[in-house]
Amino acid sequence: EPEVTQTPSHQVTQMGQEVILRCVPISNHLYFYWYRQILGQKVEFLVSFYNNEISEKSEIFDDQFSVERPDGSNFTLKIRSTKLEDSAMYFCASNPAFSYEQYFGPGTRLTVT
């Protein structure tokens, strides 16, 4: 069964460094998302992406964040200058057209020190 994959599974970085989290959505899906979950808290929406542009973004998704689908298969989340409060689990998700059901990747745990 097709699945969403994410790399790396765990990323440790120093405050102020740039990180790129990578996701490979399911191949025939059209909508892509990033969510984050700070330890012990609920899952929060960051951004949705469709037709090579951002569809919607939350207040969390400020100028430090960007997304890209560089090659038609990968979907990346970049954080330009990480802060301690960016430490969280980041989930990528995708869904096909005409379906609300999102398929989630296993997550990348980002630790900012």
Place this chain on the structure above:
Amino acid sequence: AQSVTQLDSHVSVSEGTPVLLRCNYSSSYSPSLFWYVQHPNKGLQLLLKYTSAATLVKGINGFEAEFKKSETSFHLTKPSAHMSDAAEYFCVVPSGTYKYIFGTGTRLKVLA
């Protein structure tokens, strides 16, 4: 705007007894609704989904949920809890086409 409220942050049950995890939704129309489970240090797994076909929805691992429009509820139940059910459970409602709104989660503890 769509929203979901999970009424219990923690639920403890004994193994072999029924499980009830409560979720109420707020929507201006009949929404789709989902339950996801997250085991410790794992990703999000879809348990079941309601998409208006049938009000009683059966999911994986013996879980089911009933959509009750009159009560704006979508409670998750299981007749007999197993130790492996210990996890965090999220009720989710899509908002428009483009994002999920997650509830705050219910941590289920199963006692031996």
